[in-house]
Amino acid sequence: MMFVQDLEITNLRVLESAMLVPGQGLNVLYGPNGSGKTSVLEALHLLGVGRSFRSRHHHEMVRRGTQGFRVNGAIHRETGLRRLGLEHGPEGLRIRCDGQPVTSASLLAKELPLVLLTPESQRLMTEGASLRRQLLDWCLFHVEPGFLPVFKRFKRVLKQRNAALRSQEGPRVVRSWDEELIVSGNEVHELRARYVDVFLPAVEAVVDRLLPFRVALEYRAGWPEGRTLEEALGDSLSSDVVRGFTQVGPQRGDVAFLLDGVAARKLMSRGEVKLFVAGIMLAQAAHFIERMGRRLVIMVDEVASELDEESRRRIFSVLGSLGVQTFVTTVSRGLVENEAWLPDAVFHVEQGKVSAVV
Numbered sequence: 001m002m003f004v005q006d007l008e009i010t011n012l013r014v015l016e017s018a019m020l021v022p023g024q025g026l027n028v029l030y031g032p033n034g035s036g037k038t039s040v041l042e043a044l045h046l047l048g049v050g051r052s053f054r055s056r057h058h059h060e061m062v063r064r065g066t067q068g069f070r071v072n073g074a075i076h077r078e079t080g081l082r083r084l085g086l087e088h089g090p091e092g093l094r095i096r097c098d099g100q101p102v103t104s105a106s107l108l109a110k111e112l113p114l115v116l117l118t119p120e121s122q123r124l125m126t127e128g129a130s131l132r133r134q135l136l137d138w139c140l141f142h143v144e145p146g147f148l149p150v151f152k153r154f155k156r157v158l159k160q161r162n163a164a165l166r167s168q169e170g171p172r173v174v175r176s177w178d179e180e181l182i183v184s185g186n187e188v189h190e191l192r193a194r195y196v197d198v199f200l201p202a203v204e205a206v207v208d209r210l211l212p213f214r215v216a217l218e219y220r221a222g223w224p225e226g227r228t229l230e231e232a233l234g235d236s237l238s239s240d241v242v243r244g245f246t247q248v249g250p251q252r253g254d255v256a257f258l259l260d261g262v263a264a265r266k267l268m269s270r271g272e273v274k275l276f277v278a279g280i281m282l283a284q285a286a287h288f289i290e291r292m293g294r295r296l297v298i299m300v301d302e303v304a305s306e307l308d309e310e311s312r313r314r315i316f317s318v319l320g321s322l323g324v325q326t327f328v329t330t331v332s333r334g335l336v337e338n339e340a341w342l343p344d345a346v347f348h349v350e351q352g353k354v355s356a357v358v
């Protein structure tokens with residue numbers, strides 16, 4: 001059993017001081033706009049990812065008129081209690097796990113795996129490929145122990161090759177990075193391409209409970225079909241030199257969501273896109289739980305308000321069957337209270353104050 005046992009937030013946005021003791025199942029946070037509900041999710045995200053999902057810079061989250069914010073959480077795990085702490089002040093960012101300094105955010109992600117669903121998650125379908133790659137890479141990071149070292153190596157070489165291109169070092173210097181880029185790039189590609197097939201059954205199972213569609217996933221390499229990565233890099237070298245960055249490779253990979261062979265977003269209504277994206281994110285959680293034999297924490301920000309009653313019931317029924325600790329925010333309790341899954345704990349949030357409702 002893994003869950004957040006308590007969460008303490010100080011000077012984060014509108015939240016001056018909040019202490020939550022969540023339940024192990026469904027936790028509802030309700031309150032008017034601007035009261036601080038999303039900030040509570042942001043606090044959890046800070047503990048599990050090391051950064052926010054809506055601000056690039058930590059200082060933007062520091063409550064106006066104060067010096068810094070602090071988030072502490074006790075994570076109950078099979079192996080015992082873990083205390084995660086994150087502090088941002090004039091000296092910058094400090095992260096601790098059981099009192100020890102943490103320098104890598106990937107450690108946090110292992111301690112507190114999170115899945116987040118927000119209205120912004122729709123960008124998974126409507127925007128460029130980076131969110132879709134991130135989704136796949138999140139799964140690979142957790143499930144395939146070999147992925148992170150290869151991925152880090154690939155990103156490092158790519159950065160060096162791009163730096164050489166930017167500073168107009170000439171093709172010889174640029175090409176000196178190619179061998180390592182090709183080896184690590186092919187490994188990243190293989191892992192992702194294989195993983196799409198591993199992930200698909202989870203997506204099918206969840207989407208099937210939400211929508212009357214049969215979905216397929218296809219991984220797109222990030223370079224022209226029928227060419228190897230080595231050939232593609234050669235083909236695009238002169239153009240890379242002109243444009244100053246590497247235009248082909250796994251950094252341009254994508255996942256296509258297809259319904260009967262057609263891009264899903266072309267066929268679905270806005271409401272269906274929302275439901276479909278919820279399905280993908282919950283499939284990610286279901287897949288993690290099954291593959292890892294571990295639990296994680298799910299956060300659902302303000303999604304219920306944009307869906308009809310039947311769609312909400314379906315989402316809560318999927319959430320309930322996953323049965324992991326879940327945090328749901330809403331402006332109106334009525335939107336999330338339903339028979340499919342009853343809350344364990346309810347919190348009222350108002351003007352930056354969080355109080356448990358009994």
Ligand SMILES: Nc1ncnc2c1ncn2[C@@H]1O[C@H](COP(=O)(O)OP(=O)(O)O)[C@@H](O)[C@H]1O
Pocket residue numbers: 012013014031032033034035036037038039040060061062063064349
């Ligand atoms: N650095 C900050 N200091 C103080 N208040 C902030 C800061 N950043 C955002 N806010 C305010 O905090 C509120 C954001 O709360 P939020 O968690 O998004 O509310 P909710 O999700 O309940 O609508 C907004 O009213 C915003 O103006």
Ligand SMILES: [Mg+2]
Pocket residue numbers: 034037038039301302329
């Ligand atoms: Mg909000």
